[in-house]
Amino acid sequence: MDAKPRAAARPKRIPGGRDGRRMLAIALVDRTGSGLWASVSVLYFTYVSGLSVAEVGTLAAAAGAVGIAGAPLGGRLADRLPITRVLISLQLLRALASLALLTTDNYTLLLAYSAVGSLGDRAANVLTKLYATRIAGPDRVRTQPHTPTDANVGGALGGLAAAAALAAATAYRWLLAGDALSFAAAALLTLRCGEPPSPSRIAATSKDTAPTTRPANPWRDRAYLAYVATETVLSLDDAVFKIGLSLWIAHTSHAPHGLAALLLVLNNVLVVALQVPLARLGTTTAAARNLLIPLSAAFGLGGITMALSADGGTSTTPLLLTVSAIAFTLAEMLHATVSWELSVALAPDTAQGAYLGVHGLAQSAQRSLGPLAVTAAIATGPIGWTTFGATIAATCLVQRRLVRDRLARTPLSVPPVTVSEH
Template sequence: MSLLHRRAALKDRIPGGRDGRRMLGITLVDKTGNGLWTATQALYFTYVTGLSIAEVGLLISISAGIGIAGAPIAGRIADRLPITRVLIAAQLLRATAGLALLTTDHFAPLLVIAAFGSLGDRAANVLTKLYAARIAGSERVRYQAVNRTVGNTGFAIGGLAAAAALGIGTTAAYQSLLAGNALTSLCAALLTLRCGEPPAPSRVVTGSGSTTAAAKPANPWRDRTYLLYVASEAVLFLDDAVFMVGLPLWIVHATEAPHGLAPLLLVLNNVMVVALQIPLARFGATTQAARRLLGPLAVAFAAGTLAMSVSAVDSRWLAITALVLAATALTLAEILHATISWELSVALAPDEAQGAYLGVHGVAASAQRSAGPLIVTGAIAAGPAGWALLGAGLVATCFAQSRLVRNQLPDPALSVPPVTVSHQ
């Protein structure tokens, strides 16, 4: 097969057509910027702005807490306005906030600016997911798998660039990372201008040919089943806190493993996601298949947390082996949960209120960012038994979620029903 034929075949395998491929390019740019900033923000606020450790912790925690509102607000707006316009606004908000952080070194204005940036970040995340649901239709899981793989690649590129800048260690180097993140958000906004507006079931064609919002859309805040589902999702998203907070602290304070193993396990996580997210996504391509994956997800969580407990043994090599097994199992859990979450969060949402429902679902990941580190550090403080208890809670949540959604899922389930109007 010629190179041109291979490229054509690859394009055919990406749902969403040209706009889908454009959004993947936007994801690569956007996540590269995230990689520049995410791992270095605490160091920037410490060494450049001169905040104390307590102030840095408060700034990051409070701004993340305020950012939780970004997902539901953006989702509801996207049910009423073209999603590309709302996404551009979120990206511009992030870019503006990033550049504004360069203008001050005082705690109060930094907190306000960081909060606006967090609102934009959470909004952009849920809008990207909603765009995928609308552009890819019934192939939304496969598209999200490709999108996440591209995003992880971009994050790794940004992380490598950040590591190089941190090796320099000057104020200008730190500021360049912040500016780079802001500029990638601006580039993402400009690139989004080229994306077509996908059909939206929440907006319908009137007799005059104009479009209006569908009357009386469902309210996710009054949907008890969906709220319980979102609560269970907040628990299952804890794999993020385990990797970002739990593994490094546990390695340093409770095991005989070398401290340098922590970043290597993060690399393992990233490589596994890039390599396996797309192949494993096919096992959750339908709504019922996604629900059935909650069983293997429970097994992966149990294996990962049990291995974390075992890693506290008084043996360097056994600790290393157990930690590698834990990272592998928990990464598989992360991949499986991502696949399940993409499908069920959309399948449980009424067509006319997709944006509002996905916005509320976005609260789960945002809430985990605030509460997750506290839960994981609590498990660490309890020792090996803490990991066992955390694992038991995660397994119980998997089965509770499966039971909760069992009779709520449509069959067959499509992200977007046929709609004849598109907004340009």
């Protein structure tokens, strides 16, 4: 009898093989440590460092402003140096900045150390995405959904660990030390990752490349800068869950205050459960662009239901707020898929790092603009939330038209991927 044919090899779930899985593990460790610190940072500066409310707010704002420079700086370095070495250096820098906070209560030094940590955080965030993009190659769309999933799981684990530690009266300093150790562990894990090919460095060393040829400059690419501007608006959903929901519920008499925490848990659960399945809707560049239509609808629905909750009763208000949270979570997941693919597809291979670094400015900028946008929506009431949702919904359609001509001049960067390949 003929030997039975060998079963077809089972496709890898994570493109990039071991290095792809290691980078996801690194992201999980990183975000777990960040979750520890994010949960207690305000309390640490208030009760341990003895800062006033105004000083804590100024420190956070200043550190965030400095962090904006981290994304383009990290991207530029990744086009010139091995990305793993840069990432290791940034993780160690973040670890040192966290440990340095333990050494002083001087406001100027706390501000400086926080700014350095913020700079490293935004740069490392861009480099993690760039590494995943390079190691996965054409299959990068299948890597994308695992990144926000790991971030949510890591943030939740860190938050739960911090809550347990505080309940047990564990010192705030140990939580900050745990944050620093997570960055050191991430650096050690990165040492085991292989260096992916860099199109920009290959082009720079190629004998066929003319000496006078310069890589594309994202700061002179008006179309890409306009795209990044729309990305800043589309990223405002982040502020809804960090600030908007809690403040709105606090000012809505018919909603129990405990609902805010439950909706945040719902957000994390939905992202962990649905991010990977939803990413199958954007398996090509063209498909990712078309997702901007349902993304627009999700933002519009989120704003309308938030506005309607102001006039609801004791039963309808929680229901409307839940629908709004689901709509904004759906928007968050769809935008993650769209943003990952379009930001890479619109960037020239020879300047990928620089372009993704500029794209990272969108997330950095929304950290400052987001709180202002949602507090303005809350201050103006239902019409404010309707305008908030409608503005982002309209921006989705603007972005869809904006990238159309650019993509028409460029072949699709990602071949079709069947659902079975997941």
